Amino acid sequence: MAEQVVEPRKGRSEARRIPQQQRGRDRFEKILSVAAELIEKNGSDALKMSEIVEKAELSFGALYQYFPDKSAIVRTxxxxxxxxxxxxxxxxxxxxxxxxxxxxxxxxxxxxxxxxxxxxxxxxxxxxxxxxxxxxxxxxxxxxxxxxxxxxxxxxxxxxxxxxxxxxxxxxxxxxxxxxxxxxxxxxxxxxxxxxxxxxxxxxxxxxxxxx
Incomplete structure (x- = not known):
């Protein structure tokens, strides 16, 4: 079954709750780790959700389950x-x-x-x-x-x-x-x-x- 895409929320960006299950926590931490690597290389202004998806080997739907946009990642x-x-x-x-x-x-x-x-x-x-x-x-x-x-x-x-x-x-x-x-x-x-x-x-x- 395809993962459901969670649309980014409007207004103030916030991360979803940290997952309780180990698999979810691992994904959450991987996203942050990949984002940190990309920021270190190119700067936060150049950070793109598409690059995180590619480097973390996740779907957009999986990414949006934890972070609605890149601002939420930077905030976290x-x-x-x-x-x-x-x-x-x-x-x-x-x-x-x-x-x-x-x-x-x-x-x-x-x-x-x-x-x-x-x-x-x-x-x-x-x-x-x-x-x-x-x-x-x-x-x-x-x-x-x-x-x-x-x-x-x-x-x-x-x-x-x-x-x-x-x-x-x-x-x-x-x-x-x-x-x-x-x-x-x-x-x-x-x-x-x-x-x-x-x-x-x-x-x-x-x-x-x-x-x-």
Whole structure:
């Protein structure tokens, strides 16, 4: 029996639920693996569903059962990479006990994020593309807010008498500046990129809580 083609949904692209059966999970992961290979080779803008079908040896119907369009695939890849980034941030912030260790944690996060994007050209391509894609901008904004809230929690612990609105503003600005530094550094060659991260780290204040 021929597989039924599931038409892409209109509006916001989302992946179907991860299949429960092993065969379905294997197909799901194969699609993502093939898409990542194609993005690494040609960039996310050039990604085509027809190429995924050919390289993954699937029918269009099988592909659409899991992803309605290429935006859903890119979104899923971005969210997976973001999960790894969140683990890094949470791990570093968990070590913070005072202003000095907070500054060191931010330096470590910048180093780890820079290395992460250098080692993952697929995510680097997607991250750079967020400026031109509204869907990816939403994912990026949500991820940034997660990091800001994580830092806000630490700032509240270090400065319990400070106003929450003030600390949240500091947390959001701090994480935005860190992300901007990493994004810019990754647009350069590796030597210049690492020098940029080092410069950003030297510019970090000794006490982030005292930014305002």
């Amino acid at each position: 890849l971005a969210e997976r990479f973001n999960e790894q980034g969140r683990e890094c941030v949470e791990s570093e912030l968990a070590k913070v006990t005072d202003a000095g260790t907070l500054r060191q944690a931010l330096c470590n996060i910048a180093d780890e994020y820079y290395d992460f994007f250098r080692q993952e050209p697929v995510m680097r391509d997607i991250w750079i593309a967020t400026q031109a894609d509204r869907m990816l901008q939403e994912i990026d904004a949500g991820d940034m807010e997660f990091h800001a809230q994580a830092l806000f929690s630490v700032l509240g612990r270090l400065e319990p008498t400070r106003g929450k609105d003030e600390l949240l503003a500091i947390a959001r600005l701090t994480m935005q500046l860190l992300a901007a530094a990493v994004r810019y550094a990754n647009s350069l060659d590796d030597a210049a990129g690492r020098a940029t991260i080092a410069l950003y780290q030297r510019m970090l204040p000794a006490d982030v809580c005292r930014l305002s």
